[in-house]
Each structure stands twice: as structure tokens, then as C-alpha cells.
Amino acid sequence: MDRPAKSPLAAGAFAMGLLLAASGGTAPAAGAAPDLAAGKKHFDGMCVQCHRADAEGMPGMGMNLRKAPLVEKGSIEAIAEFIATGHRPTRDFPLGMPPNGGESLTDQDRTDIAAYLKSLVK
Numbered sequence: 001m002d003r004p005a006k007s008p009l010a011a012g013a014f015a016m017g018l019l020l021a022a023s024g025g026t027a028p029a030a031g032a033a034p035d036l037a038a039g040k041k042h043f044d045g046m047c048v049q050c051h052r053a054d055a056e057g058m059p060g061m062g063m064n065l066r067k068a069p070l071v072e073k074g075s076i077e078a079i080a081e082f083i084a085t086g087h088r089p090t091r092d093f094p095l096g097m098p099p100n101g102g103e104s105l106t107d108q109d110r111t112d113i114a115a116y117l118k119s120l121v122k
């Protein structure tokens with residue numbers, strides 16, 4: 001009867017998100033102002049596996065996000081939506097991009113990450 005609703009991993013990631021939101025001083029409510037530090041933490045945790053710590057990408061793994069049209073010209077919302085959806089495998093990137101980069105992210109997490117990426121290209 002006491003089955004856990006989420007995997008321990010997802011629960012851990014969620015707890016970490018709360019912690020980061022708390023340490024950043026912003027309320028973790030949807031629609032709150034983007035928290036760049038929290039976005040960077042998320043990016044450094046998983047997105048770097050394909051996009052590298054400096055977001056410049058890796059051949060065959062992930063594209064250069066500092067030169068990405070969506071990051072440069074897209075809105076925070078459009079970038080957040082891309083993160084939620086991911087991308088199918090292509091010839092250049094046979095692994096594609098899993099939804100949420102393979103993690104469990106909240107709307108606020110995606111907004112934070114999108115704002116962090118934008119801050120890299122401006």
C-alpha cells in the first residue's frame with residue numbers, strides 16, 4: 001500500500017531542485033523569475049554529457065548551444081519546450097536528445113535552464 005510514486009532517482013532530483021530553488025532565494029512556484037544559478041546546476045548535471053560544460057557541444061553527441069539558432073533567437077518558452085520534447089536521432093547525432101535530457105524536470109527547471117543558456121549567447 002505504501003508504494004513509492006516515483007523512482008528514488010526522480011525523487012532525489014526533485015529534492016535537489018527544491019534545495020537549489022531555496023538556496024537561490026526564489027520561490028519554486030511556476031512562473032517565478034528564472035534562476036540562472038539553478039539553471040546552470042541543472043545544465044552541469046546532465047546536459048553537459050552531450051553539450052559539454054561550456055555548452056559548445058561534442059561531435060556526434062550534442063550541438064553547440066552557443067551557436068544554436070533556437071538559443072540565440074528563440075524565446076525562453078520556446079527553448080523550454082524544446083528541452084521538454086528533445087529531438088529525434090539524426091545522422092550527425094545518432095543518439096538524438098531524450099526529453100528533458102533524460103532527467104525529470106519541472107516547468108521552473110526548464111525555464112531556469114533556458115534562461116541560463118540565453119545568458120551564454122548574449
Ligand code: HEC
Binds near residue numbers: 068087
Ligand atoms: C544524449 C545527448 C543529449 C543530452 C543529454 C542533451 N542534449 Fe540537447 N541536444 C542534443 C542533440 C543531438 C541536439 C541537436 C538535435 C538536432 O537538431 O539535430 C540537441 C539540441 C539541443 C537544443 C536545441 C538547439 C537548437 O537551436 O536547435 C537545446 C536548447 C538543447 N539541446 C538543450 C539541452 C539541455 C538544456 C539539456 C539538459 C536538460 C540537453 N540538451 C541534454 C543532445 C543532447
